[in-house]
Amino acid sequence: xxxxxxxxLSGLTxxxxxxxxxxxxxxxxxxxxxxxxxxxxxxxSGCGKSTVLRASLGLEPLDxxxxxxxxxxxxxxxxxxxxxxxxxxxGLLPWRSVTxxxxxxxxxxxRDVGPAAGRIxxxxxxxxxxxxxxxxxxxxxxxxxxxxxxxxxxxSEPRVLFLxxxxxxxxxxxxxxxxxxxxxxxxxxxxxTLLVTHGIDEAVFLADRVAVMQAxxxxxxxxxxxxxxxxxxxxxxxxxxxHELCDRIAGVLHGA
Amino acid sequence: MALDLSRWLPPVLLPPVLLxxxxxxxxxxxxxxxxxxxxxxxxxxxxxxxxxxYPAHVTATLLASGAGFVIGNLLAVLAGLVFVMSPxxxxxxxxxxxxxxxxxxIAIAPILTLTLEGMTPRIxxxxxxxxxxxxxxxVTGLTQYDTRAADVVRAYGGGRGAVLRLVRxxxxxxxxxxxxxxxAPNAVLGAILAEFGGGGRFGLGAYLLGSLGRGEPxxxxxIGLVATIIAGLSYAVFALISRRMLGASISLSLNPAxxxxxxxxxxxxxxxxxxxxxxxxxxxxxLWAMQVPDMLxxxxxxxxxxxxxxDTAPAARAKLLAALAETLPITLAGMAAGLAFAFALxxxxxxxxxxxxxxxxxxxxxxxxxLVALTPLLVLLLGRGTAVTLWITxxxxxxxxxxxIAQGIAQVPRAALELPRAYGATGWRExxxxxxxxxxxxxxxxxxxxAPRALLGVMIAEWLATGRGLGNLLNQSRGYLDFGMIWxxxxxxxxxxxxxxxxxxxxxxxxxxxxxxxRQN
Ligand SMILES: Nc1ncnc2c1ncn2[C@@H]1O[C@H](COP(=O)(O)OP(=O)(O)OP(=O)(O)O)[C@@H](O)[C@H]1O
Ligand SMILES: [Mg+2]
Numbered sequence: 038x039x040x041x042x043x044x045x046l047s048g049l050t051x052x053x054x055x056x057x058x059x060x061x062x063x064x065x066x067x068x069x070x071x072x073x074x075x076x077x078x079x080x081x082s083g084c085g086k087s088t089v090l091r092a093s094l095g096l097e098p099l100d101x102x103x104x105x106x107x108x109x110x111x112x113x114x115x116x117x118x119x120x121x122x123x124x125x126x127x128g129l130l131p132w133r134s135v136t137x138x139x140x141x142x143x144x145x146x147x148r149d150v151g152p153a154a155g156r157i158x159x160x161x162x163x164x165x166x167x168x169x170x171x172x173x174x175x176x177x178x179x180x181x182x183x184x185x186x187x188x189x190x191x192x193s194e195p196r197v198l199f200l201x202x203x204x205x206x207x208x209x210x211x212x213x214x215x216x217x218x219x220x221x222x223x224x225x226x227x228x229x230t231l232l233v234t235h236g237i238d239e240a241v242f243l244a245d246r247v248a249v250m251q252a253x254x255x256x257x258x259x260x261x262x263x264x265x266x267x268x269x270x271x272x273x274x275x276x277x278x279x280h281e282l283c284d285r286i287a288g289v290l291h292g293a
Numbered sequence: 294m295a296l297d298l299s300r301w302l303p304p305v306l307l308p309p310v311l312l313x314x315x316x317x318x319x320x321x322x323x324x325x326x327x328x329x330x331x332x333x334x335x336x337x338x339x340x341x342x343x344x345x346x347y348p349a350h351v352t353a354t355l356l357a358s359g360a361g362f363v364i365g366n367l368l369a370v371l372a373g374l375v376f377v378m379s380p381x382x383x384x385x386x387x388x389x390x391x392x393x394x395x396x397x398x399i400a401i402a403p404i405l406t407l408t409l410e411g412m413t414p415r416i417x418x419x420x421x422x423x424x425x426x427x428x429x430x431x432v433t434g435l436t437q438y439d440t441r442a443a444d445v446v447r448a449y450g451g452g453r454g455a456v457l458r459l460v461r462x463x464x465x466x467x468x469x470x471x472x473x474x475x476x477a478p479n480a481v482l483g484a485i486l487a488e489f490g491g492g493g494r495f496g497l498g499a500y501l502l503g504s505l506g507r508g509e510p511x512x513x514x515x516i517g518l519v520a521t522i523i524a525g526l527s528y529a530v531f532a533l534i535s536r537r538m539l540g541a542s543i544s545l546s547l548n549p550a551x552x553x554x555x556x557x558x559x560x561x562x563x564x565x566x567x568x569x570x571x572x573x574x575x576x577x578x579x580l581w582a583m584q585v586p587d588m589l590x591x592x593x594x595x596x597x598x599x600x601x602x603x604d605t606a607p608a609a610r611a612k613l614l615a616a617l618a619e620t621l622p623i624t625l626a627g628m629a630a631g632l633a634f635a636f637a638l639x640x641x642x643x644x645x646x647x648x649x650x651x652x653x654x655x656x657x658x659x660x661x662x663x664l665v666a667l668t669p670l671l672v673l674l675l676g677r678g679t680a681v682t683l684w685i686t687x688x689x690x691x692x693x694x695x696x697x698i699a700q701g702i703a704q705v706p707r708a709a710l711e712l713p714r715a716y717g718a719t720g721w722r723e724x725x726x727x728x729x730x731x732x733x734x735x736x737x738x739x740x741x742x743x744a745p746r747a748l749l750g751v752m753i754a755e756w757l758a759t760g761r762g763l764g765n766l767l768n769q770s771r772g773y774l775d776f777g778m779i780w781x782x783x784x785x786x787x788x789x790x791x792x793x794x795x796x797x798x799x800x801x802x803x804x805x806x807x808x809x810x811x812r813q814n
């Protein structure tokens with residue numbers, strides 16, 4: 038893998054005009070994720086986290102602001118195959134097997150799927166779905182589908198990774214396990230990661246920095262540095278400093 | 294008796310078997326309309342006696358409807374693709390599309406047989422019968438793709454082409470197949486109609502026409518049966534294919550791009566005007582391109598002349614208005630009844646799936662019965678009064694409406710269905726909270742679909758049975774070789790049909806918008 042690329046979001050502003058009501062999903066959202074960093078984005082439901090992520094990928098036309106990924110406009114970065122993404126909704130193609138769903142980004146990018154077969158098998162194992170390669174999404178549980186989406190996000194060997202509540206449908210144990218896996222992948226590949234999550238503990242466990250959002254208008258109210266040493270292990274979840282950080286973020290979240 | 298039978302038969306087969314038994318008894322003892330309903334065994338014996346006649350007729354009908362089916366569907370899928378990719382093309386063609394959809398085949402059958410030769414009128418009518426159904430199914434299928442899956446493709450730099458190729462095309466396959474399924478009997482109906490209205494020696498329609506005057510109910514029923522079997526099989530083949538293909542790949546949960554809607558963009562007044570003028574331009578251009586003599590082929594202007602300017606115009610207008618006054622009320626009544634029946638049945642099916650499973654086969658069989666073949670039989674049974682018109686109209690609107698609404702209800706995602714259930718909601722309540730709102734767009738689609746069909750049913754009944762209204766006027770004018778009136782009735786019935794469609798659409802828009810089911814911009 039080549040050098041990681043950073044994410045620079047400056048002044049993102051976006052208002053949705055719905056029926057009779059307008060929602061300012063983003064107002065002047067700025068965030069810098071240095072190359073190789075791990076940033077978590079946290080905030081109440083509906084505050085605009087998914088919109089930040091979609092805008093970062095150039096999927097949401099903005100009223101104002103600019104996105105740069107590795108110094109490029111998002112459209113160019115995505116087309117170049119720099120990015121990987123797992124949306125909040127898995128968005129799997131129901132007629133494709135797990136394996137072929139995971140291969141989808143390669144096809145979109147015009148890369149050869151054949152040589153990636155081994156890699157896809159490894160990813161399936163990584164997300165704990167060994168033996169389900171030929172299953173159709175309709176035969177999987179919600180959590181299993183989410184894991185397919187995670188594998189799919191990694192298949193293109195991205196330098197920048199966007200994850201929108203990827204572990205939302207997983208049980209606590211599996212979630213911790215996946216957190217450890219994600220940390221390992223991040224450490225091994227140095228992929229710049231922006232993780233949207235509802236879990237304060239998950240954010241603190243994984244991230245270098247946690248950006249906290251508030252709703253109406255959606256904005257970033259604080260960025261908390263997480264100075265915990267790496268590699269972080271499960272024991273951390275019961276460490277006092279860990280809880281201190283969690284409490285601090287909870288304070289910002291709840292407007293204390 | 295029924296209890297004993299149920300031990301021997303699977304419950305699904307019970308209603309049809311009982312029905313057949315009743316039929317046999319009624320027919321054997323000439324209990325219905327003094328022998329107008331022959332026993333099934335009598336019909337089968339007559340089929341056997343006539344067996345040498347059938348191959349040539351069946352072959353001719355199969356060839357015409359097969360060719361029309363292929364050609365019509367090919368054009369339809371291509372057109373659907375073009376319309377989805379180019380809203381301007383869609384907007385411009387809207388008038389032509391609606392006209393093709395709404396035109397009662399019987400109204401243009403005389404024109405086609407006057408201006409085209411050999412098998413061509415049959416193929417054209419069969420193709421016209423399938424085009425709109427498949428075109429709209431294609432557009433619907435391509436439009437209501439899963440936007441989340443599309444986002445994934447776009448997130449890797451995929452453009453419109455990639456989204457179309459990877460997400461939308463394959464996602465549209467079930468819709469297109471269901472279009473084929475509904476269209477297949479239409480092709481048979483169209484071909485038989487053209488055979489019936491256009492002479493020629495072979496084809497089931499021609500056979501039927503030749504047997505009409507003979508007062509032999511068992512032969513008429515035999516022909517009707519064969520026609521029904523062909524149409525029913527054509528439906529069954531595609532039903533089977535789509536079941537095979539769908540399997541486990543049904544959609545996972547509600548996809549936000551739903552609501553069957555032709556894209557609304559690019560609606561400038563200029564395009565609207567173009568859309569209105571286009572059908573007339575096509576009409577003119579076809580006449581010109583095929584070098585139809587003036588006497589036979591009337592241009593739009595010639596029709597205006599016939600109806601408003603010529604010396605005979607007042608008389609022509611009076612005849613036309615009198616016919617309209619007879620046709621219109623019964624069309625609306627038949628349509629309302631057919632629709633209500635279809636909706637009630639689809640809803641009942643949602644609440645009691647066992648009922649649908651038992652009833653659907655019977656409904657399908659009666660409904661794939663080509664109208665022209667059905668009408669003489671209904672006349673035998675019901676006489677030549679208003680009742681026959683009403684029943685034909687109901688039966689012709691019911692089938693497509695039922696398929697459409699039931700499909701809509703079946704598409705309510707599992708998750709959405711289970712939610713009210715999870716809170717202990719009973720069948721009716723769940724229906725009101727989830728099933729009805731979710732299937733409402735389909736209900737309106739069914740209204741739009743049935744409006745022109747109702748007119749077709751009425752006209753066929755009028756032509757063949759009651760001797761009143763527009764259908765009769767058309768038949769008479771054919772007899773008098775009154776070409777001006779033939780073209781006028783064709784044009785007026787198409788316009789009337791389009792008007793009915795547009796009214797249905799207007800109501801649909803209003804209601805859906807009020808419910809927030811049409812996306813803004
Ligand atoms: N396409 C859209 N049209 C209209 N409004 C939208 C659209 N997408 C998002 N919104 C609105 O923008 C706001 C932010 O939405 P977003 O999905 O970004 O929230 P979120 O922080 O990801 O919430 P959650 O944690 O529940 O996923 C919400 O109020 C939502 O209603
Ligand atoms: Mg979200």
